[in-house]
Amino acid sequence: MRKVAVVGVGETKFSGPQEKTEVELFAEAAMDALNESNLKPKDMQALFMGNCLGDFSEGQGMVQAFAAENIGCAGIPATRYEGACASASMALRDAFLWIASGFYDIALAGGTERAATMGTPLATRTFSMFSDSHYEYPSGITFPAVFAMLAHLYSATYALPLPKLKEQMAMVSVQSYRRGMFNPKAHLRKEVDIDTVLKSFMVCSPIQLHDCCPFSDGGSAIVLTSEEVAKKLTDKPVYIIGVGQASAGPLSSQQDYLPRIRAREISAKQAYDMAGLTPQDIDLCELHDCFSIASLIAAESLGFFEFGKSGEAWMKGETDIGGKIAINPSGGLKSKGHPIGATGAGQVYEVVKQLRGEIEPERQVEDAKIGMTDTLGGDGGTLVNLILQRGW
Amino acid sequence: MEYKLTFKEYNEALKQNKLLGLKCQDCGAITVPPKMVCRKCTSPDMEIVELTGKGKIKTFTTVNVAPEGREGEVPYIIVLVELDEGPWLMGNFIGTDPGNANMELISKRVKMGHKVFTGDKYSAGEAASPLFSFEI
Numbered sequence: 001m002r003k004v005a006v007v008g009v010g011e012t013k014f015s016g017p018q019e020k021t022e023v024e025l026f027a028e029a030a031m032d033a034l035n036e037s038n039l040k041p042k043d044m045q046a047l048f049m050g051n052c053l054g055d056f057s058e059g060q061g062m063v064q065a066f067a068a069e070n071i072g073c074a075g076i077p078a079t080r081y082e083g084a085c086a087s088a089s090m091a092l093r094d095a096f097l098w099i100a101s102g103f104y105d106i107a108l109a110g111g112t113e114r115a116a117t118m119g120t121p122l123a124t125r126t127f128s129m130f131s132d133s134h135y136e137y138p139s140g141i142t143f144p145a146v147f148a149m150l151a152h153l154y155s156a157t158y159a160l161p162l163p164k165l166k167e168q169m170a171m172v173s174v175q176s177y178r179r180g181m182f183n184p185k186a187h188l189r190k191e192v193d194i195d196t197v198l199k200s201f202m203v204c205s206p207i208q209l210h211d212c213c214p215f216s217d218g219g220s221a222i223v224l225t226s227e228e229v230a231k232k233l234t235d236k237p238v239y240i241i242g243v244g245q246a247s248a249g250p251l252s253s254q255q256d257y258l259p260r261i262r263a264r265e266i267s268a269k270q271a272y273d274m275a276g277l278t279p280q281d282i283d284l285c286e287l288h289d290c291f292s293i294a295s296l297i298a299a300e301s302l303g304f305f306e307f308g309k310s311g312e313a314w315m316k317g318e319t320d321i322g323g324k325i326a327i328n329p330s331g332g333l334k335s336k337g338h339p340i341g342a343t344g345a346g347q348v349y350e351v352v353k354q355l356r357g358e359i360e361p362e363r364q365v366e367d368a369k370i371g372m373t374d375t376l377g378g379d380g381g382t383l384v385n386l387i388l389q390r391g392w
Numbered sequence: 393m394e395y396k397l398t399f400k401e402y403n404e405a406l407k408q409n410k411l412l413g414l415k416c417q418d419c420g421a422i423t424v425p426p427k428m429v430c431r432k433c434t435s436p437d438m439e440i441v442e443l444t445g446k447g448k449i450k451t452f453t454t455v456n457v458a459p460e461g462r463e464g465e466v467p468y469i470i471v472l473v474e475l476d477e478g479p480w481l482m483g484n485f486i487g488t489d490p491g492n493a494n495m496e497l498i499s500k501r502v503k504m505g506h507k508v509f510t511g512d513k514y515s516a517g518e519a520a521s522p523l524f525s526f527e528i
Contacts, residue, residue: 121458124457124458124459129514133516134399134425134519135425136482137509138508138519138521139470139483139509139521140465140468140484141470142457145453145470148455149470149472150451152452152453153450155495156450156451201456202454202456203457204453204456204457206453250482252481252482253431255450255472255480
């Protein structure tokens with residue numbers, strides 16, 4: 001397999017409800033990525049696009065074909081990826097594999113979503129579609145309810161008293177917001193303290209409002225090329241050196257592993273093995289903090305901390321910039337936002353900018369060489385991990 | 393190859409408070425919710441059996457934010473129950489005020505009834521769900 005490089009990245013601001021269409025959001029991000037890469041629309045050989053709910057938010061299906069044509073790429077193979085919140089990461093992994101295999105030399109990957117524009121009731125209903133429609137939705141499962149049950153189970157499994165766990169969960173949000181304050185692309189830029197989190201509205205016990213990421217609108221795009229092409233375009237190629245992906249069924253089918261997400265452990269191992277690396281080698285990780293508990297669970301399965309102990313690491317600042325590993329220096333899904341079809345590409349955008357040293361000084365990870373992304377869909381039904389390394 | 397225990401059949405039984413599952417003829421494991429193959433050994437050779445509907449609560453949550461169209465239901469409690477036969481099953485829970493549900497629920501023994509979600513425009517019809525309550 002050939003080496004594959006990121007040569008250009010683009011991203012809109014992630015926000016609440018706004019009026020640009022999914023295609024418009026993606027088009028803006030894509031043109032930024034193309035401009036950075038010194039390539040033109042006609043150079044793109046394929047489009048790999050994440051979009052979960054355009055059918056519901058805009059009545060737009062098959063958005064990838066319209067996006068391709070809109071930006072001057074009519075005719076290229078355009079494919080839509082839907083893996084709930086992991087959609088854009090699935091798209092990126094596939095783009096990587098098609099270039100690594102030699103079938104393409106240059107591809108555009110990314111995603112777009114208007115989750116905020118849908119409004120909370122419809123967004124809550126449609127996000128529930130990522131759970132089992134016959135065996136879970138009848139009970140009224142919602143996305144926060146999935147992670148709420150994992151939070152209670154985490155407390156019981158690791159004998160961590162719930163009030164202590166909730167304090168650790170709150171700290172996850174506090175840290176994320178603190179970083180997002182310095183991210184001009186972030187949806188929610190505000191400072192909160194632990195107390196504010198613990199006094200916020202109870203969404204699904206024990207998850208409170210400030211434990212939850214927002215619904216967001218946004219688009220993100222990444223230009224990928226073979227190593228040979230990259231070397232002609234840029235002195236700063238960022239190589240994708242490891243990828244992983246795994247799937248799982250409904251929550252009940254994961255009974256032997258919960259609150260651990262088995263699909264993540266499979267996917268992360270694939271990525272680490274391909275890269276020839278261990279968790280200790282990772283300088284920063286944009287992981288899937290859809291809810292604060294999800295961060296604790298993710299950090300442990302990714303191998304950064306012992307099971308049941310990652311909350312202590314957050315309390316001690318070990319997960320912050322300058323700590324043991326910088327987790328979500330972008331502000332994460334919590335603060336930066338979560339336009340689900342685009343989120344995975346947004347994580348890659350952040351990692352690439354960090355590795356290039358192009359981040360606001362307040363949240364730049366010093367001398368970052370290796371970054372990782374972690375994106376989860378649904379009940380842990382889709383997991384994708386990508387590892388990226390500076391190519392200079 | 394025929395699907396042994398379809399959602400349709402499972403749902404009809406659940407509306408009679410009967411919990412149907414599948415017993416693997418190769419390894420003996422019980423699979424529920426129904427699948428094409430055994431959840432343990434992946435053999436498709438399974439027979440339909442009736443389960444007791446009894447088990448213990450592994451985790452729970454009280455839902456305060458409803459999906460569109462189900463605003464009249466909140467607050468409600470969702471549980472994951474480990475059935476006596478082994479598999480975990482998701483359902484709702486009554487017998488505790490949703491506002492008072494707490495960690496004491498975990499490991500409590502339950503028995504099963506059902507409730508029916510009448511469906512919405514996305515659901516391909518109605519669907520029953522297990523409704524658990526304290527066994528004693």
